[in-house]
Amino acid sequence: MSAGAMPPSVLGAVLGAALLHAGWNALLKHREVDANNDASTDSNADSNAGDPLVATLLVVAGAAGCAAILLPFLDAPSPASWPFIAASSVLQCAYYLLLAATYRAGDVSHAYPLMRGSAPLLVAFVNGPLTGERLDGAQWLATGLICGGVLAMWLGARGRGRATGLALLTACVIAAYTLVDGAGVRRSGAPAAYTLWIFLCTGLAVWLLAARRRLPALLAQARARPLVAPLGGLASLASYGIALWAMTRAPVAAVAALRETSILFATAIAAFVLRERVGRARVAAACLIACGAAAMRLG
Known part of the structure; x- marks a missing residue:
């Protein structure tokens, strides 16, 4: 990747987007809650306050709120893209629920590389039969x-088979909505509005499915960590929006490859912020997955 192919400003923006993506994922796993909840908070809320699903609900609410604020200022997507928006929203609803279940079962440093690294591989394999494209030598590497x-990640999991399975299932959903959005955004005529409608619809669907029984825990978590919804929602939107912007300023393959540095950022955040036990084997496995994902994008 030459300097001419990607200006320094774009390079910095994409790295920032990768960091934002890793960061909002870490918010879902963060288990720091207020130990001195007031007496009005019941025991069920206390037991669920550290649940990644509660943090996920706050993040998707923040993202949906941001989308609702921005959408009135944008042109509507083409009618031809609405079936894709609907399909993507269903898939992303499944993605967020699976993401919470995955982080409930395992560490970020274990699950994140599996999810984000396996998805490009699945897209490449599925895209071949759909479009007739074949993997070249670099992509086979x-x-x-x-x-x-x-x-390597699986061998080092040591009893984390459930987390591994959920992470790989989440990767399948990521691959599915990537393929749907790849087709849908081209039909939309309004990529930004297309993306924001997905965030809004997904947020509403996730809340309808999962929020009702967790309202006490959500209120407790919102009081204990008031920045999760706004910062997590903005980070989720910004990480995707920056990537879309960067793809208008630099080669798409180069931007997509550079985004895979989020795997390395997530591993570092897990080690130094979440205090997970990240041994050499897990770091080496994460690096292999990150390099492979980048090479798959560039191939």
């Missing part, structure tokens, strides 16, 4: 790197 990293 990338496949080997990702598979090696996933195998």
Whole structure:
């Protein structure tokens, strides 16, 4: 990747977007809650306050709120793209619920590389039969790197089979909505509005499905961590929006590859902020997956 292919400002923006994506994922796993909840908070809320699903609900609410504020200022997507918005919203609803379940079962440093690294591999394999495209030599090398990293992560999981399975299932959903959005955004004529409608619809759907029984825990979590919804929602929107902007200023493959540094950022955040036990084997596996994912995008 030459300097001419990606200006320094775009390079910095994409790295920032990768950091934002890793950061809002870390918010879901953060278990710091106010130990001195007031007497009005019941025991069920106390037991659920550290649940990643509660944090997920706050983040999607923040993202949906931001989308609702911005959408009136944008042109509506083309009618041809609305079936894709609907399909993507269903898939992303499943994604957020699976994401919460995955982080409930395992560490960020274990799950995040599996989810984010395996998705490009799945997209590449599925896209071939759909479009007739075939993997080239570099992409087969990338496949080997990702598979090696996933195998190393699995071998080092030590009883985390549920977390591994959920992470790989989440990767399948990521791959599915990536393919849907790849087709839908081209039909929309309004990429920003297309994206914001998905965030809004997804947020509403996730709340309808999961929020009703968790209102006490949500209120407790919102009081204890008031910045989760606004910062998590903004980070989620900004990480995706910056990537879309960067793809108008630099080669798409280069931007997509650079975004995979989020795997390394997530591993570092897990080690130094979340205080997870991240050994050398897990770091090596994360690096293999990140390199393979980047090579898959560039291939």
